[in-house]
Each structure stands twice: as structure tokens, then as C-alpha cells.
Amino acid sequence: MTRVLVVGAGPAGIRAAERLVRAGLRPVVVDEAARAGGQIYRRPPEGFTRPPEKLYGSEAGKARALHALFDAMVAAGQVDYRPQSAVHAIRDGVAHVGAARIPHDRLILATGATDRLVPVDGWQRAGVYSLGAAQIALKAQGVAIGRQIVLAGSGPLLTLVATQLLAAGAGVAAVLDTSSLATQMRGGIGMALARPAVTARGLAMRARLGRLYHAGVRLERIAADAVHWRDGRGRAQVTECDAVALGWHLRAETQLADLAGARFAWSDTWAQWLPVADEMGRAGPGLYLAGDGLRILGADGAEVAGALAANACLNDLGIATPGARALLRRARRLHRFAAAMARAFPWPSGQLDALPDAAVLCRCEGITLGQMRDAAGLGGAEANRVKSLGRIGMGRCQGRYCQLAAAALIARHAGLAPQEVGRLRGQPPVRPVPVGALLED
């Protein structure tokens, strides 16, 4: 039987596995979490009692369906499921998972995304988290990240996490959106055209935030007990808090795609490098990508992309797959929606350009903007050279949280476009692993 490896058991990975199983294959599914579901449909540990309606709101039905589908495939022995396993390298058709090796003929990567971060002066402090972290803490552990929380950034998660925290009884001090209302209106028209119901739900959520919500802000500094910011009219504001959650949309998790041989292109829409694939997710010989690790379409888009990638894989094996045209139509609509949303809540260039030289750019190793600029001065405006000389992207997150901002800043100082600065090459191991796992017999 053809050996198909699926990496990731979120919405994309689960839907991909479903299609493969239906065609009679038994894929290996490797996932880093203890329970399948991915981030947005993350499940709490055994013994937690809140129902899906409480955890996932309007999306509870989708979460329930995905969890039940995957659990049923595992119970029936239809997938070879490896939970709590992280692929740290891929080479020559073999995935390295700790000391284990998984050879495969075809590879479907559904590696998802992280929050996309923009450094704010002081963001290295304890008590500063990503927006995704604030949501995970609430959903999977039943805790708030602090007593008085400032949520800041832009994108759908900002409003969603704020309303979820308020509903759970957390103290939310302010919700600070770097996108102006005018910008949101321009993108919002496209959003409403592509998905009117979802757009209306977002607006209703926003309305619930009332006076906590501020649009068009610029974040200046995170101090020990407050966030300093400027409102839409440029007036200085200070909001006291003991926790901050930051995030500007999502950043595709692409290291494994890189190691597996995918090509990349700069996306102006999502302001990041994304893998190149056809509409089905084919990214190379035997390589298929799906979900937010390919295009930032969110959970609904990930389900569709997972099914499409599995279809592509099956088609390439000579197996016909019905219903592909309807899936493609849906994928295109979700793409229009997501692109409009990216325009409504853009990357905050103005705020980044105002970052002071002493601000920490790399949280892992405390490297400041000034130090990075010195490195760029020595080696030139190229991302991998700046990494070699200045260690930006060399820390243990491997550039996941600093490289987009670093590239934007290098580009600005050199008078280039961000894509001209280049892209950090993925390097194994893509996660820290014990040295013992790397020893060959």
C-alpha cells in the first residue's frame, strides 16, 4: 500500500485523512498535540467538563464533527495516529520524529499557523502573550492570562478572543486595534460580499465590546503595569494591566514545507512568504500542502484545503475523487473572504517604523533593533546574512516571531521592498530535540 504521511491533525489534516481512508489507504497521522483538533478546535485534557458550545461558540458543531470523525477513524484502526509527536526534519522521503523515522511515498503537510507578531517595545516581559495563547489558556486550561488584560493587534482573533474572555468573566481592560475604521470598511465590503453571515457575526461580536474597543491605535510601549498607546487622533493613552495579548492575523507555519522542497513566493496580501502550490495544494513531487500553512484561510478553509490536498494525492495515484469541483468553488470563495479580511486588518507598518532602537526585536535572545541594524550594516540587507551576523532568527523559536518584522525593518532601512530582503531558509531541527534523538547508530 502507498505510504501517505499526514503532518498535523487540525481541520486540514483530519479532512485529508478522511479522504485517504475513504479511498482505502491507511495514512500515518503525526500531530504534536495530545488530542486531535488543531489550535482553533483544540480540546481540553480528559476530565474537563465545559461543553463544545462553551469552548467554540458558533463553531461548536464543526468542532464536534471533526473530533468525532477523527476519533472514529482512530478507533477503527483506519489511521496510524501518532499524537504528541513533532516532526523535526524531513529528508529524502523520511520524516524524523524524535529518534523515530517515518518513511513515506506521499506527504501531506497540514502544519497550521501561529499568530503573526509585530514587536512592541517591552514585549519580552513576563505576562505578554500572543492572542492565540490567551485563547488556548482559556479554552484548554480554563484560565485567563491575567486579571486586567489588554488585547492588542488586528485581525479576526482580536475581537473573538476579547468576547470569549469577557463571556468567561475575565477582566479586559482594553481592545486596541491598529487598523483604522476606514481601512476596516474598505476590506469589510469584500468580506461581506464573500461571506455575509460570517461578517455580520464578526460585527455583532465587535458591538459587544462597546467602549473597550479602539480602532486606529498605535502601540508605543509595554511597561511593567501598563500599555502606552496613541489613539486614532494621536493622543497619548495609558491603560493599566497585568497581562497583554498581541497578534496581527496569522503566520503560516512553513518550515517543514521548506525542508520538503516547496518553493516560496512573497504574498503582498498576507505580508509574508507562502509556499507555492496549485489550487489543489500540490507543491512538488509527492508533496501536498493544506490549511493555514499554505494559505491563511482559517478553519473553514482548512477543512476544504485538506480535502483538496488528499484528492490531489489520490488523483496522482490514479484514484478518481468525486465532488472536487464544488470543493474548489468553495475554496475560491473562502479565499476572496480571507484576502478581503487581510486588507481590512493589515500589517501595521507605521507602528513598526516607529519602533525605538533599544526595543527588543528577537524575544529569544534579546536582540534589539539597533543591534540588528548594525548586523545589516556589516553584511548587507539580506535576511540570512543578518541572521548569521546578528542572530536574528537564530534563537530557539527559529525566527517564527521576529523574522517578518526583521525583514520589514531591514528593507525599510535599505530602501527595499520586504521581498527583496529574502526569506530565512528552514533549518532542521525545526523544533528543539534532545541531542540523543539526532544520534545515528
Next chain:
Amino acid sequence: MTGQLVRLAETGRAPVAFRFDGQDMTGLMGDTVLTAILTGAGSLRPAEFGPERRAGFCLMGACQDCWIWAEDGSRLRACSTPLAAGMRLLSEAPQGWPA
């Protein structure tokens, strides 16, 4: 000191005793190590490259901010490690490490 994290739900779980930096602490069954420590403490560890302390950042295994130590010299990622009874955890490398 008060914890960075505040429990809002799921508080009926069984208590789990562990030690952090020599102090007896109690978490709940199903807590991650990060949750268990930070509901009782303000941070997980000192930063290696700056004066500040750290308390995790992404909680999804991507940022690697929350690695701490056990008294036996092993290391663990607090956001993705379930709490177990009797764990003896440290914010910094144990005395005399490496042995």
C-alpha cells in the same frame, strides 16, 4: 506572590502536589506545568539574555519560551507537558549542572 494566570473555570478537578524552586505548590489534574506554576507564581524563569523574567508566550509549542528545568537536570516545555504528582521543577538549572 499572586499568580500571573487566573482560574475562571474547570476548578472542580483533583489537586496535584508538586514542587517549584523548593516550594510546595498545588495544581489541578489536567493542568499543564505552565498553568500549574503560573496560577501560583508570577513567572517561570529568568530570561537568559536580559534582566526580565519569562512566563511563556505562544502556549502552542512554537516559541520555546517556556522551557524550564527539573531537579534531575532534565528540561521540559511547560506549555505542552502535563503536570504529574510529585514533579520537582526549577526555574533555573540545578546546582552543579552539568554534573
